[in-house]
Amino acid sequence: xxxxxxxxxxxxxxxxxxxxxxxxxxxxxxxxxxxxxxxxxxxxxxxxxxxxxxxxxxxxxxxxxxxxxxxxxxxxxxxxxxxxxxxxxxxxxxxxxxxxxxxxxxxxxxxxxxxxxxx
Amino acid sequence: xxxxxxxxxxxxxxxxxxxxxxxxxxxxxxxxxxxxxxxxxxxxxxxxxxxxxxxxxxxxxxxxxxxxxxxxxxxxxxxxxxxxxxxxxxxxxxxxxxxxxxx
Numbered sequence: 001x002x003x004x005x006x007x008x009x010x011x012x013x014x015x016x017x018x019x020x021x022x023x024x025x026x027x028x029x030x031x032x033x034x035x036x037x038x039x040x041x042x043x044x045x046x047x048x049x050x051x052x053x054x055x056x057x058x059x060x061x062x063x064x065x066x067x068x069x070x071x072x073x074x075x076x077x078x079x080x081x082x083x084x085x086x087x088x089x090x091x092x093x094x095x096x097x098x099x100x101x102x103x104x105x106x107x108x109x110x111x112x113x114x115x116x117x118x119x
Numbered sequence: 120x121x122x123x124x125x126x127x128x129x130x131x132x133x134x135x136x137x138x139x140x141x142x143x144x145x146x147x148x149x150x151x152x153x154x155x156x157x158x159x160x161x162x163x164x165x166x167x168x169x170x171x172x173x174x175x176x177x178x179x180x181x182x183x184x185x186x187x188x189x190x191x192x193x194x195x196x197x198x199x200x201x202x203x204x205x206x207x208x209x210x211x212x213x214x215x216x217x218x219x220x221x222x
Contacts (some may be wrong), residue, residue, distance in 0.1 A: 014215065049211040062211065096162055103169060104151035104210060109162035 001025040003111035004097045012091075012117050016083040021108060022097030023077075030055040030075040035100040038071060038082045040093040041112070048093075052100060053080055087117045121145055123207050123214035131222040138194040140217045142207035147187050153208045154183055154192045156201075157216075163206060167192060194219075 008020035022036070029036060037052035052063035053071045061069050070083040072092050084091065098106040122145040142152065150161055150170045155163035165174040167183035170190060180195040194201055202221050207214040 008149065044212075044217045047208075048205060049213070060211075091170040098162075104149075105153035105165055105168040105208065106155075106163070107165050107168075109164075112162050 002075065002108045004099065004108055006095060006097050006110045006113040008095075008113060008115070010075075010114055010116060012087050012115060013119050014088055014117055016087055018082070018087050018091070018095075018115055020082045020097075020113065021079050021082070023079050023117075024099075025078070027030070028071065028075075029078045029080065031100045033039045036071075036073065037100050037106060039096045039097070039098055039106070042093045048073055049084065050084075050095075058113045089117050092117045121148070121209055121212045123209060123212055125164050125205075125207060125214035125217045127217060128215070129218045129220060131220050132197055133222045134199055136197050138197055138201070138219055140192040140194075140205055140219075142185075142190040142192070142214050144188045144209065148190075148209050150186055151209060152183075152185070154181075154188045155206045155208065157201050157206065158203045166205075174189070175191075 003025045005023045012018050038050040038100040040048050051071050053059045053073050059071050068085045073080040094112040096112045097108040101107040124143045126141045152170045154167040156166050157163045166177050166181050171183045182193045184191050204216045204218045206216045
């Protein structure tokens, strides 16, 4: 069974960089045709795609966040990571990692981690 | 950029009733539309992909239909565990969600 688990700080100060890691189990992250994704959800709001990475290292980012986002992959650890710089209160959200499968949909999700931006 | 508009925002129904949720796209889609269910403090769960294919383990009371710009998620007879928020998705765009609440 494919499982994803986010890890990282729950509290980040304004202007700092958020670093989250998603550990994948049940499947090798380097098997092809999957895009490893970050999605966030502001409190009581909808879902916002942040970006994803292919096992080869190719990345695709939301244009509205592109200047602040880096997604990287570590196939040896079966993990991928999110760095989001210059955090503000507007970045307070639940951050999910997810797999976009061979189709156009996100078939497996982590449980999500709440990140609060506050001094 | 595709915009997905879901309606209604809230649907108040009783267990056993039929739920019909709408997702309208700002431009013609490729039939890769997906539907997700989200319960409080849980991650979204994939229900439907490619507009009408049920994901693994999803009960038959959930069905998806539509093409072009108009898509529908139907729950034929609501079970207590179906009261939740439902999102549609195409590509990297999500709809705003429909909350199905107990009447």
